[in-house]
Amino acid sequence: MRNIGKLVALDWKRIVKSPFAFLLILALVVIPSLYCWFNVWALWDPYSNTQDLTVAVYSADKSTEFRDKKIAIGDELVTQLKHNKQLGWRFVDSKKAVQEGVKSGKYYAGVVVPKDFSTDLLSFVDGKIHKPKLDYYVNEKINAIAPKITASGASTLQNTISDEFVSTVAKTLVTVFNQAGIKLDDNLPMIRRFASLVTNTNDQLPTIEKYIAEVGVLQSKMPAIREKLAAANEMATYLPEVNQMAQKLTAANGYLPMVADAGQLAVDVRSKLPEVQQAGAQLNTVTTNFGQLESAVTKAVGVTSQGITVVNQVDGTLPALTDFGKNAQAAIGMTKDEVLPKVSTALDVVQNAVDAGLTLIAAANTSLSADLTTLQNQLQQLATSSDTAAIKQAMVARLTALADRQGKVAANATSLADTLTRLQTSLNKLTGKDDQPLAGAITRLRDVATTATAVRTAASDLAKDVPNLSTNELQSRLATLNDVAQKFASDANTLKDLDLGTSVKQVLNAFKAALADATTTLTKINDQVLPELPSLLSGTKDLLTQANTFLVKTQKQLPALKQELTDANTLLNGHMNLITSGITTVADLYQNDFPSLKTKLTKATNFINQDLPGVESDLTSTLALANEKMPQLQSGLDDAQTLIKNDWPTLKDAIQKGATAIKKGEKSVDLSQLIKLLRRDATKEAGF
Numbered sequence: 001m002r003n004i005g006k007l008v009a010l011d012w013k014r015i016v017k018s019p020f021a022f023l024l025i026l027a028l029v030v031i032p033s034l035y036c037w038f039n040v041w042a043l044w045d046p047y048s049n050t051q052d053l054t055v056a057v058y059s060a061d062k063s064t065e066f067r068d069k070k071i072a073i074g075d076e077l078v079t080q081l082k083h084n085k086q087l088g089w090r091f092v093d094s095k096k097a098v099q100e101g102v103k104s105g106k107y108y109a110g111v112v113v114p115k116d117f118s119t120d121l122l123s124f125v126d127g128k129i130h131k132p133k134l135d136y137y138v139n140e141k142i143n144a145i146a147p148k149i150t151a152s153g154a155s156t157l158q159n160t161i162s163d164e165f166v167s168t169v170a171k172t173l174v175t176v177f178n179q180a181g182i183k184l185d186d187n188l189p190m191i192r193r194f195a196s197l198v199t200n201t202n203d204q205l206p207t208i209e210k211y212i213a214e215v216g217v218l219q220s221k222m223p224a225i226r227e228k229l230a231a232a233n234e235m236a237t238y239l240p241e242v243n244q245m246a247q248k249l250t251a252a253n254g255y256l257p258m259v260a261d262a263g264q265l266a267v268d269v270r271s272k273l274p275e276v277q278q279a280g281a282q283l284n285t286v287t288t289n290f291g292q293l294e295s296a297v298t299k300a301v302g303v304t305s306q307g308i309t310v311v312n313q314v315d316g317t318l319p320a321l322t323d324f325g326k327n328a329q330a331a332i333g334m335t336k337d338e339v340l341p342k343v344s345t346a347l348d349v350v351q352n353a354v355d356a357g358l359t360l361i362a363a364a365n366t367s368l369s370a371d372l373t374t375l376q377n378q379l380q381q382l383a384t385s386s387d388t389a390a391i392k393q394a395m396v397a398r399l400t401a402l403a404d405r406q407g408k409v410a411a412n413a414t415s416l417a418d419t420l421t422r423l424q425t426s427l428n429k430l431t432g433k434d435d436q437p438l439a440g441a442i443t444r445l446r447d448v449a450t451t452a453t454a455v456r457t458a459a460s461d462l463a464k465d466v467p468n469l470s471t472n473e474l475q476s477r478l479a480t481l482n483d484v485a486q487k488f489a490s491d492a493n494t495l496k497d498l499d500l501g502t503s504v505k506q507v508l509n510a511f512k513a514a515l516a517d518a519t520t521t522l523t524k525i526n527d528q529v530l531p532e533l534p535s536l537l538s539g540t541k542d543l544l545t546q547a548n549t550f551l552v553k554t555q556k557q558l559p560a561l562k563q564e565l566t567d568a569n570t571l572l573n574g575h576m577n578l579i580t581s582g583i584t585t586v587a588d589l590y591q592n593d594f595p596s597l598k599t600k601l602t603k604a605t606n607f608i609n610q611d612l613p614g615v616e617s618d619l620t621s622t623l624a625l626a627n628e629k630m631p632q633l634q635s636g637l638d639d640a641q642t643l644i645k646n647d648w649p650t651l652k653d654a655i656q657k658g659a660t661a662i663k664k665g666e667k668s669v670d671l672s673q674l675i676k677l678l679r680r681d682a683t684k685e686a687g688f
Contacts, residue, residue: 054088056098056110061117074113110137357416364409399463406456413449451488
C-alpha cells in the first residue's frame with residue numbers, strides 16, 4: 001500500500017512533464033462530464049416547459065342540431081385549447097397537415113377531431129350510443145420523453161371534452177325538465193301573482209259588482225254623450241273664426257307700446273291742462289287780433305320797399321354831400337340848408353327800418369305760436385294714427401320752416417340793435433353828451449336775438465331726430481321747445497311794451513333839432529355826423545332788405561296762417577271741455593285699468609302663440625279619435641252588457657271556487673320544496 005502512493009505520485013510527475021499526456025488525461029476527464037451535464041441540462045424538469053412542445057390540432061367536426069340549438073363541440077374544443085398553455089398548440093387547416101407535420105418532425109404530436117364528434121357525443125339522447133373518438137398521432141423518434149409529455153396533451157383534450165360534455169348534458173337536462181313543465185322556479189313569482197290575483201279578485205267582487213252597475217248607467221247615458229259629441233264637432237267648425245280673432249288679438253297686443261305711449265302722453269297732457277287752457281286763451285287773443293297783424297304787415301311791406309328806395313337815393317348823394325361839407329366852410333347857412341334835408345331824409349328811413357323790424361318780430365311771434373299749436377295737433381294724431389311716417393314727415397317740414405324763420409328773426413333783431421347803437425352813438429357825438437335813451441331797447445333786442453337763436457337750434461335738432469323718436473320722447477322734446485319759445489315770446493312782448501318806435505322817433509327828432517341848432521357848425525356836422533351816415537345807412541339798408549324779404553313771404557302766408565289759427569282756435573277753445581274731459585278719462589284709464597288690461601292681453605297673446613295651436617291640434621285629434629271610437633265604445637258596452645248578463649254569474653262562481661282551491665292548496669303544498677326536488681344539479685349527476 002505504501003508503494004501505491006509512490007506509484008501514483010510518480011505517474012503524475014511523468015504526466016505533468018509530458019504536455020501531450022497531460023492534455024489527453026484532461027480530455028478523458030472533462031469530455032465525459034460535459035456529455036453528461038449537457039444531457040442533464042437539456043432534460044431538466046421537462047414538465048414545466050411543455051409549452052415549447054408543438055402539438056398540431058385540426059377540427060373537422062360538424063355542428064349538430066339539438067332541441068333547436070346548434071351544438072359544435074369541436075369548435076368549443078379549439079376555443080378552449082387556444083387559452084391552454086400546457087403545450088404549444090398549433091391549429092392547422094387539414095388532417096393531412098397534421099399527419100405530415102408529425103411525420104416530418106415539425107410537431108411532436110397531432111390531434112384530429114372527426115367530423116361526427118358532436119353527433120356521436122350527443123347520441124345518448126336518442127338511445128343509440130356511438131362512442132366519440134379523437135385521432136391522436138405521435139412521433140416517438142423525435143425525443144425519448146416526447147410521448148410521455150404529449151400524453152399530457154391528450155389528457156388535457158379529454159378533460160376539455162368532458163367539461164364540455166357535462167355542460168351540454170346539464171343544459172339538455174334542464175331544457176327537457178322545462179319542456180316537461182318543471183320550469184317552476186322561473187314562473188314561481190308569476191304563479192304566486194296569479195294566485196294573489198285570483199284571491200284579490202274574489203275579495204273585490206263587491207266593488208266589481210258596483211262597476212258592473214255603473215256600466216249599465218253608462219249605457220243609459222250614451223244618447224246624451226252622442227249629442228255632446230255632435231255639439232263638440234259643430235264647435236270645431238268655428239276654429240277658423242277663432243283663429244281670425246286670435247290674429248286680431250295678437251295684432252292688438254302689438255299696439256300696446258303705442259297705447260302705452262298715448263296713455264303716458266294723456267297723463268302728461270293732463271298735468272299741463274292749465275297751460276293748455278292758458279294757451280287756448282292766448283290763441284283766441286291772437287286770432288282776434290290777427291287783422292291788426294295783417295294791416296301791420298301790409299303797411300310794413302310798403303314802408304320797407306319805400307325805405308330801400310330812399311336809402312339808395314341817399315347813398316347816391318352821400319359822397320357829394322361829404323365833399324360839399326368839406327369845401328363850404330365860408331357859407332355856413334347855405335351849406336346847412338343843403339345838408340340838413342338830406343340828413344333828415346336818411347334819419348326818417350331809420351324810423352321806417354325800426355318799425356319794419358318790430359313788425360317782423362311780432363309776425364314771427366304769431367307764426368311761432370301757430371307752429372307750436374300745429375305740432376301739438378300732429379303729436380296727438382301720431383298717438384292714434386297708423387300712418388306715423390307721413391305725420392313725422394309733416395312735423396319735420398314744420399320744424400325746418402320754424403327754425404329757418406327764427407334764424408332770420410335773430411339776424412333782424414341783431415341788425416336792429418346794431419342800427420340803434422350807431423344812431424345813439426351819432427347823437428351823443430353831435431350833442432357832446434352821454435345819454436342812453438335806447439339802451440334798454442337795445443338790450444331787449446339782443447335778448448330777442450338770443451332766444452330766437454335758441455328756438456332755431458332746438459327746432460333744427462328736433463327736426464333731425466323726429467324719425468327716430470317715440471311719442472313720449474317727442475312729447476318731451478316738444479315741451480322743451482315750447483319752454484324756449486315761451487322765453488322768446490316773453491322777450492318779444494317785453495320789447496313791444498317798450499314802445500320802441502316812439503323812443504326812436506324821439507331820438508330822431510332830437511337828432512334833427514341838434515342839426516338845426518345854430519351853434520352846430522358845418523365842420524361839426526362834417527366831423528361828427530357825416531362819417532357815421534354810411535355805416536348807419538348800410539345797417540339800415542340791410543335791416544330793411546331782411547325785413548322786406550321776410551314780410552313779403554309772411555304776407556303771402558298770412559291767409560293760410562290765419563286759417564290754421566282759426567281752425568286751431570275753433571278746435572281748442574270750441575271743444576275745451578270735451579278735450580279736458582277726454583284727456584282726463586284717458587289718463588285715468590291708463591293709470592288705473594291699463595296695467596291689468598296689458599297683463600291680460602299679454603297672457604292671452606302668449607296663450608295664442610304658444611298653446612292655442614296645440615289646443616286646436618289636441619281638440620281636433622281628440623274629436624277625430626272620439627268619432628272613430630264611438631262606434632267601438634257602443635259595441636263594447638253592448639258586449640259588456642251581454643257578458644254581464646250571460647257570463648258574469650259563471651265567471652263569478654269560478655273565481656270564488658278558484659280562490660277557495662288556492663287557499664286550500666297553499667296550506668297543503670309547499671311550492672319551494674317541490675321546486676327544490678325537481679331542480680337537480682345536472683352537472684353533479686352526469687358522468688363521462
